[in-house]
Amino acid sequence: MMGFGRFRRRAVATAKTDVPGWRRPPIETGRSRLVAIGAGFLLLLTVMGGRLIELTLLRDGEEPRLTTRGLREPIERGDIVDRNGILLATNLKTSSLYANPRRILDAGEAARALAKVFPELDVAEVRARLAPDKSFVWVKRGLTPAEQQSVYRLGIPGLAFQSEYRRVYPHGRLAAHVLGFANVDNEGLAGVEKGLDGLLKPSVRDLTGPLTLSIDLRVQHVLTEELAAAVEAFSALGAAGLVTDIESGEVLAMVSLPDFDPNRPNAGVKDGLFNRATLGIYEMGSTFKTFTLAMALDSGAGSMASRYDATEPMKISRFVINDYHAKRRVLTMPEVYLYSSNIGAAKIALDVGTRRLQGYLRAFGQLDPIRLEIPEVGKPMSPTPTQWREINTVTVAFGHGVAVSPLQLAEGVAAVINGGVRMPSTLVKRPSDAPLAGRRVISADASRDMRYLMYLVVAKGTGSKAAVPGYNVGGKTGTAEKIGIGGYRAKALLSSFVGAFPINAPKYLVLVILDEPHGNAKSQGYATGGWTAAPAAGRVIARIGPLLGLSPGAPLVAEPDRPVLAASAAIGENRAPR
Amino acid sequence: MKRHLTVIGIAVIAGLAFALYNLKYQVHGLEARRDALTQAIAAEYESVRLLKAEWSFLNNPKRLADLAKRHLDLVPLDASRIVSLDDFPRVSRQPSGESSAEPATRDAKTSGTGTKWLVGAHTVPSP
Incomplete structure (x- = not known):
């Protein structure tokens, strides 16, 4: 067919082209246009065919991506788990009730009916909210399925539900101050929820899984229970407690009583939201002597053999320093610590000197706010360098005149006994392969001596109630009078115990602080740290020791003249697998 | 066509x-x-x-x-219940009939073969 056409055309062409006045017949024009259009279509089809081949044969298909798209709804806020992976905070879908007031027939009736389902709603207030000419108002958010069913049953037109994610804390009060809480719009308002809000945002969390805290929920539970028991037994105002990993600075448990339920943060007692463990700052009393002796031993201002005359109360300007457990004789350095002599500690501090004492306290982290992942961090109180007089040096030696938060004290004491390296505290689990970066604050030798002294306090001194069979506990008690109007209040005490175990190669630090405990029959009427906080700390250690996988050690032999504790167990050497 | x-x-x-x-x-x-x-x-x-x-x-x-308190007879583990192999008396491993009658010896032999059940809870070597 084509052949004919071509032949014919050529034949016609040779015959007629050179004839003047000849015009191409329309059929010719049409044919060449047809060819052009055909060529165009051919080109397009070739492109399409090529594209088809490319999509089907040459490229990886998009199907795998398409099939998973839309499977997971975007998580509004990341989960939080404890160090063993137990869920502490998550988001659950709940329904929230809203109303379209334009469609509500009788606002008063609707409000009364709703108040029957939600007794906490105020009828007048709901009615006012339902009255105006709007098309959307929230009535109540975060309903339980049962509540939702009851609202359905009311059959009021104009009420509808919208499903929302709501932050849920399965363990309620446990670790409430660590977690903090988030509001209905999933914004963190306190604790880790606020401090690490950025990390919990969905875009970040989708990639890295849940946020793992350093908290061990079992330890948290034990500490909470023992503190609550102590608060009850000594009718204290409140309590704060900490268990920290001495080598890594991780906080295993942090308790502040009274506490709150993060699922209902505003429902409990007003004081419950206050975090005594990090935000509260207190004059710690005798536990501070740990720092005084550590700086004396490290700087060489004193040695284990140094003697201090504590026969007479000490007079500094218009103040008189007295001993609570007065011995009225010359005390050795270990005895100053053992009997918690204020006079001895004051003299040691004067030997160290104000300038050096300030430097050491700063190195121990007692003069600046600590850095932690939660916003509730208290700013310590101390005299400014220009206000600092000799009397301040003397009182700071036994823990008055400088107020710090319990966590701050724990971090400093951990540095004193762990070989002399201050590890920054953290509430987030450290990866086991992460290098430990601390700053040396005292020598390993001074640290070893301090461990020995702390062991003596529990073996023979004021901390004997913290002794636990099977675990060698070392520690220091403290009893401070709280400041009231016009001076210190003798009856309002802050009793504390800071301890570590096993003290020859410390792994964990336990700090117990009771706010205004009152003596009972069991404590023979005493409300001091040795009688109230130390037994609680001992019970905590007895319970968490096996939990944390620490094998009991044989009792250490205490000899005042020759320290028997393990030689400089520096950081890293006694790092155990966890 | x-x-x-x-x-x-x-x-x-x-x-x-x-x-x-x-x-x-x-x-x-x-x-x-x-x-x-x-x-x-x-x-x-x-x-x-x-x-x-x-x-x-x-x-x-x-x-x-x-x-656990209501339904189990178990109590929390305390330190006195954890023992290490060193706490057992060391005995010779001669196969003699008399010594194996003693309970302590039997324990020591079980441990000697590498059974670790006694210290199952340990993750940390004793200091």
């Missing part, structure tokens, strides 16, 4: 059109199924989240302690 081609062409086009129509409806069906599955999976994810929260809630240490 020309007519045949036309007929065949029309038949092919009709066939293709039908096949396309069919395919399109199949895809519609598959898409509907996919959407249903996607929703089901999303719902399943949601229940998994809920169950995880529930599981965590049920594992509350306080609740477990209470349940």
Whole structure:
């Protein structure tokens, strides 16, 4: 067919082209246009065919991506788990009730009916909210399925539900101050929820899984229970407690009583939201002597053999320093610590000197706010360098005149006994392969001596109630009078115990602080740290020791003249697998 | 010849059109199924989240302690119940009939073969 056409055309062409006045017949024009259009279509089809081949044969298909798209709804806020992976905070879908007031027939009736389902709603207030000419108002958010069913049953037109994610804390009060809480719009308002809000945002969390805290929920539970028991037994105002990993600075448990339920943060007692463990700052009393002796031993201002005359109360300007457990004789350095002599500690501090004492306290982290992942961090109180007089040096030696938060004290004491390296505290689990970066604050030798002294306090001194069979506990008690109007209040005490175990190669630090405990029959009427906080700390250690996988050690032999504790167990050497 | 081609062409086009129509409806069906599955999976994810929260809630240490107290004869482990191999008397491993009658000896032998059940809870070597 084509052949004919071509032949014919050529034949016609040779015959007629050179004839003047000849015009191409329309059929010719049409044919060449047809060819052009055909060529165009051919080109397009070739492109399409090529594209088809490319999509089907040459490229990886998009199907795998398409099939998973839309499977997971975007998580509004990341989960939080404890160090063993137990869920502490998550988001659950709940329904929230809203109303379209334009469609509500009788606002008063609707409000009364709703108040029957939600007794906490105020009828007048709901009615006012339902009255105006709007098309959307929230009535109540975060309903339980049962509540939702009851609202359905009311059959009021104009009420509808919208499903929302709501932050849920399965363990309620446990670790409430660590977690903090988030509001209905999933914004963190306190604790880790606020401090690490950025990390919990969905875009970040989708990639890295849940946020793992350093908290061990079992330890948290034990500490909470023992503190609550102590608060009850000594009718204290409140309590704060900490268990920290001495080598890594991780906080295993942090308790502040009274506490709150993060699922209902505003429902409990007003004081419950206050975090005594990090935000509260207190004059710690005798536990501070740990720092005084550590700086004396490290700087060489004193040695284990140094003697201090504590026969007479000490007079500094218009103040008189007295001993609570007065011995009225010359005390050795270990005895100053053992009997918690204020006079001895004051003299040691004067030997160290104000300038050096300030430097050491700063190195121990007692003069600046600590850095932690939660916003509730208290700013310590101390005299400014220009206000600092000799009397301040003397009182700071036994823990008055400088107020710090319990966590701050724990971090400093951990540095004193762990070989002399201050590890920054953290509430987030450290990866086991992460290098430990601390700053040396005292020598390993001074640290070893301090461990020995702390062991003596529990073996023979004021901390004997913290002794636990099977675990060698070392520690220091403290009893401070709280400041009231016009001076210190003798009856309002802050009793504390800071301890570590096993003290020859410390792994964990336990700090117990009771706010205004009152003596009972069991404590023979005493409300001091040795009688109230130390037994609680001992019970905590007895319970968490096996939990944390620490094998009991044989009792250490205490000899005042020759320290028997393990030689400089520096950081890293006694790092155990966890 | 020309007519045949036309007929065949029309038949092919009709066939293709039908096949396309069919395919399109199949895809519609598959898409509907996919959407249903996607929703089901999303719902399943949601229940998994809920169950995880529930599981965590049920594992509350306080609740477990209470349940254990009411239903079990177990007590919390204390330090006196943890012993290490060094606490056992060392005996010679001669196969003599008399010595194996002593209970302490038997324990030591079990441990000697490498049985670690006694120290199962340990993760840290004794200091």
